[in-house]
Amino acid sequence: MAKAAERIVEAAGMRRDAAHRLLEETRRTAAACLVDPEDHIGLGSVHFPEPRLVGAGRRSAERVLRSHCAAAMVLRGYDRDRVRWERLEDELRTIERLGFASYFLTVAQVVDDTRELGIRVAARGSGAGSFVNHLLGITHADPVANGLLMERFLSVRRAALPDIDIDVESARRLDVYRAIFERFGAERVATVSMPETYRVRHAVRDVGAALGMDPAEVDRLAKSFPHIRARDARAALAELPELRAVAAEQERFGKLWDLVEALDGLPRGIAMHPCGVLLSDAGLLARTPIVPTSGEGFPMSQFDKDDVEELGLLKLDVLGVRMQSAMAHAVAEIRRTTGRVVDIDDPGQVRPGDPATYDLIRSTETLGCFQIESPGQRDLLGRLQPTSFHDLVVDISLFRPGPVAADMVRPFIDARHGRKSARYPHPDLEDALRETHGVVVFHEQIIKIVSIMTGCERDLADEARRALSNPERQGRVRAWFHAEAEKRGYAPEVLARTWEIVEAFGSYGFCKAHAVAFAVPTYQSAWLKAHHPAAFYAGLLTHDPGMYPKRLLLADARRRGVPILPLDVNRSGAAYRIELTSGDSRGGPDKEDRHDRGSGDHIGVRLALSDVHGISEAETERIAAGQPYSSLQDLWLRAHPGRPVAERLAQVGALDAFGTSRRDLLLQIAELHRQQRGAARRDAEGQLPLAETGPAAPAGLPDLDADERLGAELGILGMDVSRHLMGDHRDFLEELGAIPAKRLRDASHGEVVLVAGAKAATQTPPIRSGRRVIFTTLDDGTGLVDCAFFDDSHAACAHTVFHSWLLLVRGVVQRRGPRSLSVVGSAVWNLAELAQLRKEGGLEAVAAELAGASPETAEAGSDSGRDSDSGRRIEMPTGYAMHPWADLQPAGDQAATGRKLWHASPGSAG
Incomplete structure (x- = not known):
């Protein structure tokens, strides 16, 4: 810059003194613009909040950390345990050597502040392997008792900062953010940004708008696609059977597809990261540019x-985490209705090894339970049959791509049930693999194997494990492993077999510390379902944490004997509540949910006002605050619901307490609305108010019939409350010979069956073979049926599966255990269309329709149609093959009622 200024001076012929001043000013400006990455933005160094903010005022952070840990050893009763003292000392030495004491104190302070707010909090991830984290109250499970390794989380060889993730109640996450800002100050805290890039649906919408296309047409096109990359739009049209209707009109949209694919991956905007919070010293704002977020205005x-x-x-x-909110709501409801304080983090109350909890888990009736409710997980539970916390840890770890790719699931199940004896690559590895019957399941086992066979420290063994994910480093790790193991006398065949296991699983397995952290809320949620089902369902329905729609949770609650209490403006709140009911509840909940009550008393779940379609938060609060109401007019004058909301409340029975038919209520609401508008008009014109009469006397109109009530429930609440919607088709399905879900468990392997139900969930997760499989779960009111459609049936079946709600499926029963079965579908029909055909053409017409889609016809259709199996595969480094259209949220999002009544997973099941 200075040289450029000199040339300018020479060219301008400036006086010497003026030129000197200009040059000096230019040099100062250049010096001010010079940025030193280390000095100015701290690159290469670590910046934690000042120790005084986390209790290290007069003492060093290291001494404070040691003091906290020593006190916790006494409080937890570990002070006489030499093994734990040695583990603590090893971890503290590592933390002090890395200079991370302030980090642990900072995270512990955040966790303590969160608990002080009454918010549930638990750590997840590899940090669960740290005994220091456990003593600080950051993690629940004891890593020593669970065989977890600190080296998987932190070691002197790892250059990256430690990573502790904490789960909090989703409904109160922003409260935790505010507490962090309050504790450390806005000059030390900021949220993390996240770029939003174009995928196919956003690209179609924005390009369509730019081209001036009809908005309804653009909306239809966008919703037709699964959630894929924009660049894959035309490939999806060519290969996915469920897109054949859009593909048939592909040419009509001209340059739309060129422009859509050109937008792939380009930035569409920037948003606040859903969980990342930065914590630093007071110099944070000098090292990063800051903008306020929309809404809350966080930096x-x-x-x-x-x-x-x-x-x-x-x-x-x-x-x-919505499950944390659901469990917190359940516990709060128990306390509100019974006065009993349930602390699900207290092992004295939620006892490990509770028989009722494991009976529930083994039954596979785990809808709503954290991590174990998906079809694949329920199948695995049925085969594994857990009896302990360790079994839950293994179950969660096995249901991952790594163990599936390495074919570890089947050998483990066989060894667990004694069908095959445990086999170890070498007797030295028995201690490392005994807990999983000789099958490698955890990252920690890989670390132990490498350490044992090479004689290296565990931190180096973990570095070797991490290097396996890098193809360029795999060869060096293999050479090092063989060389070191040969020095220790291991035979070549042992090395070959062991390396095969290490290479296949080392970088794609699952961390045991992750699984232990996940297994804690898994067990807690199952315990709540087993002992307090009504409160459990109230929490689930309020916070919607799982993968299934609310209507399916209602059906599950009914099957478990929990009464479903209808919407009522005098009893319903903004959230789901539990209430004491009397009379037959078809089985009733467990004794802990009925304590101190008569044998005829049960706890039911009262529906929430917030589920009424279109109701605002303000309307919900006003209605709840004004309860009870003596009449419709009282509700209208004090709660001020809008006319559409009042009419919806009447249609679903929330106003039945006012003692007249629902049609009469709708008429009265119209009259109240007319009077209100007239009063507003007179007031605007300055007229004197007239005495208003109340709503007209009941006109005696006929009430809504059962079908109209069910239709109103589905359209307004998205749930079939008064009865299960499949009840209307029961006689028809008996005529067809369809097997109900509760009787399907008695069907034999290989039996051809007809099953039917309302679609509850659809996924296309990756599987070991690399084929694309559509999994769908049907609910028929008696239970669930899990169906699988392999690629040879997609041309005939995929479109119907994705775009219909009520399905009839023909398939073959596949059994993999006493509690594990599914139906492999070969043909599928829209049940609603078949029911209409039954009305118009009789049973003979339906029989002809079913005969026209025999398995042979389906296979022929696959050959002649556009098969979804394009032959392309994504080859993973471990040999795991993934279909290019697997692991995607399927197309479509609208039910026939206009409300989404099933779930479509954005990723793998579970």
């Missing part, structure tokens, strides 16, 4: 999650 760094780690900033992931 947001313009650096993304990878940038902030390079800058040495502490990124704490505060994840909002």
Whole structure:
């Protein structure tokens, strides 16, 4: 810059003194613009909040951390355990050597502040392997008792900052953010930004708008696609059977597809990361640009999650978990209705090894339970039959791509049930593999194997494991492993077999610490379902944490004997509540949910006002605050519901307490609305108010019939409350010979069956073979039926599966255990269309329709149609093959009622 200024001076012929001043000013400006990455933005160093903010005022952070841990050893009763003292000392030495004491104190402070707010909090991830985290109250499970390794989380060989993720109640995540800002100050805290890039649906919408296309047409096209990359739009049209209707009109849209694919991956905007929070010292604002977020106005760094780690900033992931909110709501409802304080984190109350909890888990009736409710997980539970916390840890770890790719699931199940004896590559590895019957399941086992066979420390063994994910480093690791193991006398055949296991599983397995952290809320949620089912369902329905729609949870609650209490403006609140009911409840909940009550008393779930379609938060609050109401007019004058909301409340029976038919109520609402508009008009014109009469006397109109009531429930609440919607088809299905879900468990392997139900969930997760499989779960009111459609049936079946709600499926029963079965579908029909055909053409017409789609016809259709199996595969480094259209949220999102009544997973099941 200075040289450029000199040339300018020479060219301008300026006086010497003026030129000197200009040059000096230019040099100062250049010096001010010079950025030193280390000095100015702290690149290469770590920045934690000042120790005084986390209790280390007069003492060092290291001494404070040691003091906290020693006190916790006494409080937890570990002070006489030499093994735990040695483990603690090893971890503290590592933390002190790395200079991370302030980090642990900072995270512990955040967790303590969160608990002080009454918010549930638990850590997840590899941090569960740290005994220090356990003593600080950051993690629940004891890593020593569960065989977890600190080296998987932190060691002197790992250059990256430690990563502790904490789960909090999703409904109160922003409260935790505010507490962090309050504790550390806005000059030390910021949220992390996240770029939003174009995928196919957004690209179709924006390109369609730019081209001036009809908005309804654009909306239809966008919703037709699964959630895929924009660049794959035309490939999806060519290969996915469920898109054949759009593909048939592909040419009509001209350059739309060129422009859509050109937008792939380009930035569409920037948003606040869903969980990342930066914590630093008071110099944070000098090291990162900040903008306020929309809505809450939190300071947001313009650096993304990878940038902030390079800058040495502490990124704490505060994840909002809906299951934590659901469990908190359940516990609060128990306390509100019974006065009993249930602490599900207290092992004295939620006892490990509870028989009722494991009976529930083994039954596979685990809808709503954290991590174990998906069809694949329920299948695995049925085969594994857990009896202990360790079994839950293994179950969660096995249901991952790594163990599936390495074919570890089947050998483990066989060994667990004694069908095959445990086999170890070498007797030295028995201690490392005994807990999983000789089958490698956890990352920690890989670390132990490498350490045992090479004689290296565990931190180096973990570095070797991590290197396996890098193809360029795999060869060096293999050479090092063989060389070191040969020095220790291991035979070549042992090395070959062991390396095969290590290579296949080392970088794609699952961390046991992750599984232990997940297994804690898994067990807690199952315990709540087993002992307090009504409160459990109230929490689930309020916070919607799982993969199934609310209507399916209602059906599950009915099957477990929990009464479903209808919407009532005098009893319903903004959230789901539990209430004491009397009379027959078809089985009733467990004794803990009935304590101190008569044998005829049961606890039911009262529906929530917030589920009424279109109701605002303000309307919900006004209605709840004004309860009870003596009449419709009283509700109208004090709660001020809008006319559409009042009419919907009447249609679903929330106003039945006012003692007249629902049609009469609708008429009265119209009259109240007319009077209100007239009064407003007179007031605007300055007229004197007239005495208003109340709503007209009941006109004696006929009430809504059963079908109209069910239709109103589905359209307004998205749930079939008064009765299960499949009840209307029961006689028809008996005529067809369809097997109900509760009787399907008695069907034999290989039997051809007809099954039917309302679609509850659809996924296309990756499987070991690399084929694309559509999994769908049907609910027929008696239970669930899990169906699988393999690629040879997609041409005939995929469109109907994705775009219909009520399905009739012909398939073959596949059994893999006493509690594990599914139906492999070969043909599928829209049940609603078949029912209409039955009315118009009789049973003979339906029989002809079914005969026209025999398995042979379906196979022929696959050959002649556009098969979804394109032959392309995504080859993974371990040999795991994935279909290019697997692991996607399927197309479509609308039910026939206009409300989404099933779930479509954005990723793998579970």
